[in-house]
Amino acid sequence: MLRTSARRAALCLLVVVLLAAGHREPPRAAAVTLSTSSRWVVDPAGRRVKLACVNWPSHLEPVVTEGLGRQPVGAIAGMVVSLGFNCVRLTYPIALATNASLSSLTVRQSLLAHGLAETAGGVEVNNPGFLDLTLMDSLKAVVNALGEKDVLVILDNHVSKPGWCCGNDDGNGFFGDRDFDTDVWVDGLGNMATIFADVPNVVGMSLRNELRGPRQNPEDWYT
Numbered sequence: 001m002l003r004t005s006a007r008r009a010a011l012c013l014l015v016v017v018l019l020a021a022g023h024r025e026p027p028r029a030a031a032v033t034l035s036t037s038s039r040w041v042v043d044p045a046g047r048r049v050k051l052a053c054v055n056w057p058s059h060l061e062p063v064v065t066e067g068l069g070r071q072p073v074g075a076i077a078g079m080v081v082s083l084g085f086n087c088v089r090l091t092y093p094i095a096l097a098t099n100a101s102l103s104s105l106t107v108r109q110s111l112l113a114h115g116l117a118e119t120a121g122g123v124e125v126n127n128p129g130f131l132d133l134t135l136m137d138s139l140k141a142v143v144n145a146l147g148e149k150d151v152l153v154i155l156d157n158h159v160s161k162p163g164w165c166c167g168n169d170d171g172n173g174f175f176g177d178r179d180f181d182t183d184v185w186v187d188g189l190g191n192m193a194t195i196f197a198d199v200p201n202v203v204g205m206s207l208r209n210e211l212r213g214p215r216q217n218p219e220d221w222y223t
């Protein structure tokens, strides 16, 4: 479908823009309060800050930031910097912010519940301090590790129910879909904003990834 190809083209363009941004090696932005001046994002000194963000997923079934079983978190954060990025788009599912029985699971419990004993073993080797953190504290620790390398973070609500994104009929695609309760979504966004309000390297939130599915109404949006 044209719409699908257009979306693919847009995604490719985004990747190209991100890669181009990476190759220009944007200056590392210190963890500071940003504001806007006319059309620019600026730091407290009024200097323009360009965000070059790479995606890092934490929205899959175990709600554990991907890769923690492979490399120490500081090494991954360092790699983000060495690749020329100054920002991470860190994904999460709304359930992390609204379902206490999920957010209070430990990394170990969640990985084992999903049959990921090998990954739990990898976390024990590479990030032993994470294994018995709750899922919410684990996300905070990832944000802090990025902050230690002056990497900015945009918290990205990717889905409501933890899991791979995105299918057209996965129940997470559009307002009111099976797993996309809009009241719960707003609560979740508010909770995340509150939890991370005082974390200086969190500079923004993206409200929802990729609206989609049979109930979407692009004609109404003139897209």
Ligand SMILES: *[C@@H]1O[C@H](CO)[C@@H](O)[C@H](O)[C@H]1NC(C)=O
Pocket: 095, 099, 101, 102
């Ligand atoms: C909350 O999370 C728990 C643990 O993952 C899960 O079993 C339960 O179904 C979730 N509740 C809701 C309302 O999604």
